[in-house]
Amino acid sequence: MCGALAEQGYVIIPDFLAEAEANLLYQYAQELPDHHWHLAGIGREKQHTVNTGIRSDQIHWLSEEQPIEARWLELMEHLRTMLNRSLFMGLFDYECHLARYQPGSRYKRHLDAFKGRSNRVLSTVFYLNPNWREEDGGELIIYGENNQVLERVLPTQSTLVMFLSDTFVHEVTLAHRLRFSMTGWFRHNASLGQRIDPPA
Ligand SMILES: O=C(O)CCC(=O)C(=O)O
Numbered sequence: 775m776c777g778a779l780a781e782q783g784y785v786i787i788p789d790f791l792a793e794a795e796a797n798l799l800y801q802y803a804q805e806l807p808d809h810h811w812h813l814a815g816i817g818r819e820k821q822h823t824v825n826t827g828i829r830s831d832q833i834h835w836l837s838e839e840q841p842i843e844a845r846w847l848e849l850m851e852h853l854r855t856m857l858n859r860s861l862f863m864g865l866f867d868y869e870c871h872l873a874r875y876q877p878g879s880r881y882k883r884h885l886d887a888f889k890g891r892s893n894r895v896l897s898t899v900f901y902l903n904p905n906w907r908e909e910d911g912g913e914l915i916i917y918g919e920n921n922q923v924l925e926r927v928l929p930t931q932s933t934l935v936m937f938l939s940d941t942f943v944h945e946v947t948l949a950h951r952l953r954f955s956m957t958g959w960f961r962h963n964a965s966l967g968q969r970i971d972p973p974a
């Protein structure tokens with residue numbers, strides 16, 4: 775995993791969690807009541823706007839207070855120290871949200887961080903739906919430097935994708951089936967001028 779990250783800047787790990795663990799998260803996401811979800815926006819603070827033409831998923835930020843959410847955050851904390859030890863990435867903390875794509879939702883091409891304007895370093899995406907098929911859409915496409923398609927990832931349960939946040943343009947194609955993912959970012963401890971960067 776570390777080798778691929780160091781060499782390519784991204785890695786795709788199938789079966790990151792045991793089935794029972796992944797199912798627990800899937801069930802949790804499915805049963806989370808509507809009032810816990812809100813329309814995702816783009817940009818932060820004053821730049822924060824909801825633009826459903828670009829992204830039409832709904833999100834729920836994870837917190838330490840909820841045991842199932844806390845478990846995931848704890849696991850990512852282990853991953854953070856492991857990455858720091860192996861790759862000297864200097865990752866300081868982690869923020870993560872659940873994302874729910876209703877049929878007909880997508881997230882157009884974007885970067886998760888712009889060089890020098892965000893402290894997001896490494897993006898993580900973990901998928902929850904079992905038995906995802908190609909005809910269900912909702913693929914993650916990762917683009918290379920020359921806009922070539924590097925990877926098309928089916929959002930199949932327990933697949934974890936990690937990529938450098940300011941390097942890889944990516945998109946989520948139109949989902950035809952209710953699609954759940956957990957998207958997070960390992961961050962550097964940098965407050966950028968007046969702009970601090972807490973979870974939205
Ligand atoms: O759900 C995915 O596959 C990726 C989501 C994404 O790119 C994001 O939330 O920034």
Ligand SMILES: [Fe+2]
Nearest residue numbers: 884885886944
């Ligand atoms: Fe993204």
